[in-house]
């Protein structure tokens with residue numbers, strides 16, 4: 001089964017570090033399995049530089065967020081149209097850091113995902129429970145609510161990706177058990193398949209949160225997991241390539 005492996009650099013990187021990353025990725029990625037999809041999401045200001053610096057085995061590019069409007073007086077924002085014209089194929093929307101730090105609601109996330117689809121980008125829509133919600137046994141309830149409110153009306157079998165990122169697992173080194181990942185991914189897949197009437201096999205759900213070279217292989221081996229969204233460990237090209245290489249399925 002083809003897997004999708006996404007790097008999210010967050011607000012990290014400089015022109016110098018990006019050139020080094022690209023050189024290292026290009027030189028180390030000669031043997032990466034070509035049947036998988038690899039996507040790198042640098043800060044918007046580095047997209048063009050990264051695109052030009054990559055020489056071999058070029059991954060696809062993505063943005064980390066987009067605005068719900070195509071253009072206008074929205075100082076500091078990035079449009080989906082601009083990302084597309086810079087060569088992006090994907091955009092992350094609704095990352096928990098944006099839901100928390102920028103008070104983004106699921107309705108906003110839905111509008112952003114919708115704009116992404118209209119602009120020809122595939123939105124990677126992030127959902128996930130906090131540790132408190134998990135402790136209170138509310139994980140599936142929260143996940144289902146986020147799907148209901150964040151999934152755009154245009155969603156069909158091939159124009160969006162979901163990423164299950166438990167908020168407590170992001171950047172913490174903590175991971176759900178493999179059984180927990182399977183259980184939540186199955187619930188997401190069944191919910192989405194029912195909601196938009198598509199085959200379960202067509203629902204693409206990535207896992208994100210403390211994915212590292214030493215745990216990626218096991219996570220990627222789960223049939224319910226369509227790929228991974230990698231934050232911290234994607235900043236070193238060597239580690240990211242190791243994660244990509246650990247995908248043998």
Ligand code: PGA
Pocket residue numbers: 008165169170171172208209210211229230231232233
């Ligand atoms: P992490 O971040 O891999 O550093 O936990 C994942 C994410 O926020 O997408």
